[in-house]
Amino acid sequence: MRHVGAGDLSTVVRDARAGDERAWAVLVDEYGPRLRAIARRFRIPPDQVGDLLQATWLQLFNGIDRLQCPEAVGSWLAVTMRRFCLHAVAGENRECPTTGLDEWLAQPGEAPEAGLLRAEQAASVRRALARLPERQRRLLWQMATDPDARYTELSARLDMPVGAIGPTRARALGRLRRLLLDDERATHYAWPARR
Template sequence: MQQSEVAEAVRRAAAGDRGAWDALVESFSGMMWSVATGHRLGPADAAEVVQTTWLRLLENLDRIREPERVGGWLATTARREALRLLAHRARELPAHDEVRLDREQAGTPTPEDVFLGGERDRLVSEAFARLPDRCRQLLQLVVVVSPPYAEVAAALDMPIGSIGPTRARCLERLRRLLATTDPAVDVRGAGGR
């Protein structure tokens, strides 16, 4: 679907048009499954993420400010739902396992590791927020969500051949922003394809 068609489908779906809703589901379900399985979720958990993401869209359909960008909204929401599910699963300890909570065996980071990691994350987050909207959207999809380029091209309405070079320019811009705040932060490994 083109951006104008997506925007129209969102508006019609918000007005109760079942056909428009079905068109959105057909257009974006593959991308959402890709996001969910990209987080190494099994089929049942991936299905839960996709279903919850559609529910979130349904709940917010009349509040979408940029309906032509609903693909990015869905990708971000699916990523957040996958991460939420993974965090929930990580807190579950099977009762039948003999789990040792020994710090060294569990690989628990030291307080220093936690602080330094948090500081690095804060610096990257601040630099990321200073990027232009287009770069933020592209990097969030390509680096964080990592669906196939065809889905990124459709979600951002850009030629598939320009995704890689644009991603490289955006990452370089992020590196320059980080270098002005803390030269020790390195993002060279981010977003490799």
Template structure:
């Protein structure tokens, strides 16, 4: 198997295969960490998704690629603890109802997700054209290959990662400047 620092460096450069290798290598560890917290069904998966998103957003800031496993484990523990603390703030009736089937909850979640997506795409359209096109290519439909995106946008594969990171930073700034709160972008599944 490829040395972890090489895989992390390739992931930083936007290599899709490197990301898949990281998920294959560390995904079971994240599941094990989440399992220790006895979270509700789906919450461990949510914590893992938040952990991967955190790595995606911060991979260029990892000083020691050899410690990526420790970084992921620590981030996963923090995400699990955050989910647990959020549950403590909910009235008992709220979390007890989660175990009962309720079609309204699925409909509400679907509507909120659609509203969130519309809000995000509105802000994506405010990005510079190249960044907007790249974000749309990366985050709509199925997971595209970097080679295909590079061909479609007439850019080199090596510029996808850095351009994506600049676009995501710019998107965060736009959302922050307009007063959109992070909790407004969360939709419980």
């Protein structure tokens, strides 16, 4: 099996969106072993791993049209699998959840592990934001804390030309995405699989 490059991955995800079975097979071949390794780290019993894998792939199948960055499909799958594993470890429901992950995470009385996962994700975002150039970091902060602000307001606050806001935002989000993917890969390869 060859590794799918970022350019090829965009094509594979696009083809999977269109219902191409070969594209789905490529995704399963590429990411299936990684998802199984996540289940091993959580010490999920072998008889449950298949259900969690199926639920993860089903989430992607149902949400692939909303995936904004095809290159992030691997990270999206890993986070989704971790969430299902956390749910399984918590023992709240031995059956695979059928609702969307957002609905599941919003349910009262969630497992403490879910909070830890969110804290881990927030820390990862903070680390990535800290690595952005100050101009990009300030712009993203202003847009996150005041999402209704007009470009003219942001321009005045940040002493940035109105015409530079969109391109700066795009560069900042692209760089942030790459930093988060790098962090995800580093975390994935740093954790040895449990036996």
